[in-house]
Each structure stands twice: as C-alpha cells, then as structure tokens.
Amino acid sequence: SQQGEEDPQALSIQEGENATMNCSYKTSINNLQWYRQNSGRGLVHLILIRSNEREKHSGRLRVTLDTSKKSSSLLITASRAADTASYFCATDASAGGTSYGKLTFGQGTILTVHP
C-alpha cells in the first residue's frame, strides 16, 4: 500500500497567494513531517507534527493533522517566489518503545510561485 500520498501533484500560484498541499496515509503513525526540496538539492526539514497534535504553526507554515481521516495539510501563507520547490510529507510509523524513525515519503507536490 502507498503511504504518504500528496495532492495536488503540481500547484502553480502567484506571489502573495496561499498554497495548500495535502497528504494522505494508510497506517497509524507516530508523527508526520514535511520537507522541502529545491530542484536537485537536499531535503530541508520544515515541520513535524505528532500524532496527538492537530495543528502546528511555524512562521508562514501551518500544518494540520487529522488522524481519523489519516490526512495532513501544509499551508504556506503569503507565498514568495523563493517558496518554489517540491514539498514532501513523510510519515514515521515505526513501532516499538524505541523509535527507529524510518520515514515513508510521498510523491511530493511541485509548487511554482510566479513573481
């Protein structure tokens, strides 16, 4: 089964608009993390939300988590051209008292912000 599926696959907006990306997953999780990847570059950690949290903010980022629907959303407010990148959700569903933290990534959303 697929874990961590994002939609839309691609999103194109104007600078100043908000961007919303969604992620769905299939198994119970410990936490869900969002990452950004600029073209051909490394993965930058954006935010982590734990399974007992429903919403989290960091600067212009707002993440929600609905464990009953097994879904999460990432909202970027007042987008900038520099936000252009691929965004991935990754779920940590590792079991046991000591988390080994294996992450399962989705396909990602390609966000393009036009100046």
Add this chain to the structure above:
Amino acid sequence: EPEVTQTPSHQVTQMGQEVILRCVPISNHLYFYWYRQILGQKVEFLVSFYNNEISEKSEIFDDQFSVERPDGSNFTLKIRSTKLEDSAMYFCASKGPGYAEAFFGQGTRLTVV
C-alpha cells in the same frame, strides 16, 4: 546550526565498480539512515542504523549494500558492485532520541555509466 554533511556531492562510476558514500551526521544524534531518490521518483528508505548495528533495512538494501560507522563520526554506505539502476541521489539522515525530526544531508548524486 548543526547539519548533516555528505561527500562527494557527485560521483560518476563505471558499472561493476565499488563506491563508498560518506556522511557526517549531527554529533549528538543516535539514529542514522540512508535513503535514495531515483530521478523523478519519491525518496525511498534503504537502511537505518542504531547502536552500531542495522536496525531495519528495505528490500532494496540487498547484499550489494553495506553500512558502517567506523570511527564514531562518519557513517558510510558502500555499494559493492554498482549497476546502472543504482544511479540516484543518495541521502544520509540523522535523528536524535525519541520521535524527533530527521535531518538530511545535501545528498550525493551517483551516476553509474
């Protein structure tokens, strides 16, 4: 800010050759990982390493792959006999204790010709 560093950033190798990808995780982290991303595809888990041994590995991580933490700071991924399909971006990541965030390096782009 502490970061995970990977070397080299790009490596080209001939099919059948051995390659070693190197990583220096964040110093107080306890869990170490390798992931790979084939061009245009999603990031895939390869292996996790904790307490000086492999804690979990994927079906991709076959006998051609091995990991080591030889000196308490470096964390290496060795591919014994590279195949064309091993061409990918390889990411190292490290994590502190508990359900903490994982930090990734900038990646090594491996091209097998």
